Amino acid sequence: EPEVTQTPSHQVTQMGQEVILRCVPISNHLYFYWYRQILGQKVEFLVSFYNNEISEKSEIFDDQFSVERPDGSNFTLKIRSTKLEDSAMYFCASSTGVRETQYFGPGTRLLVL
Amino acid sequence: AQSVTQPDIHITVSEGASLELRCNYSYGATPYLFWYVQSPGQGLQLLLKYFSGDTLVQGIKGFEAEFKRSQSSFNLRKPSVHWSDAAEYFCAALMNQAGTALIFGKGTTLSVSS
Numbered sequence: 001e002p003e004v005t006q007t008p009s010h011q012v013t014q015m016g017q018e019v020i021l022r023c024v025p026i027s028n029h030l031y032f033y034w035y036r037q038i039l040g041q042k043v044e045f046l047v048s049f050y051n052n053e054i055s056e057k058s059e060i061f062d063d064q065f066s067v068e069r070p071d072g073s074n075f076t077l078k079i080r081s082t083k084l085e086d087s088a089m090y091f092c093a094s095s096t097g098v099r100e101t102q103y104f105g106p107g108t109r110l111l112v113l
Numbered sequence: 114a115q116s117v118t119q120p121d122i123h124i125t126v127s128e129g130a131s132l133e134l135r136c137n138y139s140y141g142a143t144p145y146l147f148w149y150v151q152s153p154g155q156g157l158q159l160l161l162k163y164f165s166g167d168t169l170v171q172g173i174k175g176f177e178a179e180f181k182r183s184q185s186s187f188n189l190r191k192p193s194v195h196w197s198d199a200a201e202y203f204c205a206a207l208m209n210q211a212g213t214a215l216i217f218g219k220g221t222t223l224s225v226s227s
């Protein structure tokens with residue numbers, strides 16, 4: 001069964017550094033998403049992406065964040081200058097359509113020191 | 114405000130006993146509803162979903178959920194819990210007509226005792 005994959009599984013970085021989280025969505029899916037889960041809190045929507053454009057973004061997704069589909073398979077989330085409060089589990093998801101089931105990857109645990 | 118509420122933070126059930134996890138939503142119309150499960154170190158796995166039609170939906174691993182419009186609820190049930198069901202369970206909803214953002218509840222942690 002096709003799966004969403006994410007790399008790395010864990011990343012530790014220093015405050016102020018840039019990080020790039022990578023995702024490979026399911027191959028025939030057209031919509032891509034990033035969510036995050038701060039420890040002990042809800043899973044929160046960050047951004048959705050379709051046809052090489054952001055479809056929707058939350059208030060969390062400020063200028064420090066960007067997304068890109070650099071090639072036909074990868075989908076990345078970049079945090080330009082990390083803050084302590086960016087420490088969280090980041091989930092990538094993909095779906096075939098706008099109101100279809102979103103399938104999630106295993107997550108990247110980001111720790112900002 | 115649009116929200117999903119899971120009233121129970123932690124539930125412990127004996128192996129073989131039945132399970133019901135509660136989920137309520139706040140929205141002016143009927144959302145698309147989902148239950149996901151997260152085992153330790155794993156991603157979010159879809160258990161089942163409700164879009165429309167039959168209000169009792171069947172999912173994987175023997176789970177089912179019932180949508181009740183009058184109660185704005187979508188409770189997850191399993192008649193007989195197995196030790197491997199111990200995990201965190203998330204209820205989620207797609208609420209806006211053209212929206213793409215899943216709104217999640219805080220999750221319910223299920224422990225299974227022998």
